[in-house]
């Protein structure tokens with residue numbers, strides 16, 4: 578089987594693509610898989626590390642108002658379509674799969690025009706603009722939440738699969754994970770991460786908390802996002818002694834281990850991170866990013882809060898004292914902690930990758 582997978586920009590579109598690719602390889606070791614992304618997107622770093630080939634094309638997003646940027650974007654879109662066509666023609670895939678982000682627009686659209694089987698996967702309750710448009714042209718629309726179905730007119734193409742995540746989230750043991758990310762004093766480990774790109778607001782709040790509470794009875798691992806790392810390090814340069822309790826990293830490549838090792842995770846409310854949190858059954862404090870399309874992160878976060886698996890803090894209410902007291906509230910009350918862990922496990926959907934693989938088989942066998 579020959580498969581092209583395209584999705585990019587942020588980890589939330591790339592890691593599901595890798596999870597799908599890994600499943601195809603597991604079931605079908607002779608399959609050939611090619612990724613298409615952009616050079617600027619995180620995919621050009623993450624995909625080769627996961628062991629897959631990637632080709633890049635040029636894309637840009639269209640803005641709602643007519644502007645010079647829009648004219649330029651239109652030109653880039655045409656270029657991207659042409660580049661996508663060339664790659665697809667040479668590779669001759671049996672199926673092309675899009676997992677969201679602007680890059681999969683020209684790739685999946687072009688594949689559909691060339692008569693190749695196509696499928697998209699949407700991670701969120703509120704679909705992204707690219708997927709909403711592509712829904713008209715593809716053969717199958719895999720969604721993660723039943724609620725997303727109302728945003729697609731093409732009812733007969735829909736299938737609810739859940740979010741595909743890397744197999745390691747289900748398979749690695751807590752002992753092995755803790756060996757990698759163990760806390761020096763056996764204190765509880767709190768992982769803080771603002772999605773694949775990091776969060777300026779969350780980084781600032783944690784930095785303020787570090788300075789206000791330099792010695793704590795838990796340990797913090799703050800993942801700043803690659804773009805923001807040096808700023809965070811500069812901001813605490815006068816307070817280096819606090820690094821005894823606070824570790825700071827720019828990015829984590831082995832997130833399954835870090836998530837499995839921690840006792841509590843504080844993060845933005847991207848759909849893939851949430852799926853991963855549930856897979857490892859951890860309690861969380863979710864801080865939805867306020868500017869996301871249709872405010873979809875708050876919706877993700879509230880769904881988990883309703884189940885009792887998470888506390889939610891809105892970005893506007895976030896400050897060092899609030900964050901510190903919320904961490905204490907969860908960690909110091911063992912019953913709360915246990916109840917949140919159980920609710921998190923109960924929210925987990927384990928079969929998304931298998932369901933997507935089945936759909937791929939159906940589409941390619943029908944060919």
Ligand SMILES: CC(=O)N[C@H]1[C@@H](OP(=O)(O)OP(=O)(O)OC[C@H]2O[C@@H](n3ccc(=O)[nH]c3=O)[C@H](O)[C@@H]2O)O[C@H](CO)[C@@H](O)[C@@H]1O
Nearest residue numbers: 587588589590592700772773828829832847848849850869
């Ligand atoms: C700002 C924004 O619009 N973000 C969206 C985006 O990106 P975003 O990348 O922020 O989304 P997610 O939080 O869902 O996923 C992040 C992914 O990156 C991984 N990771 C993160 C940090 C790190 O150091 N190492 C690492 O491996 C996580 O394990 C996860 O697999 O796509 C998601 C899925 O469509 C959406 O729900 C998010 O709302």
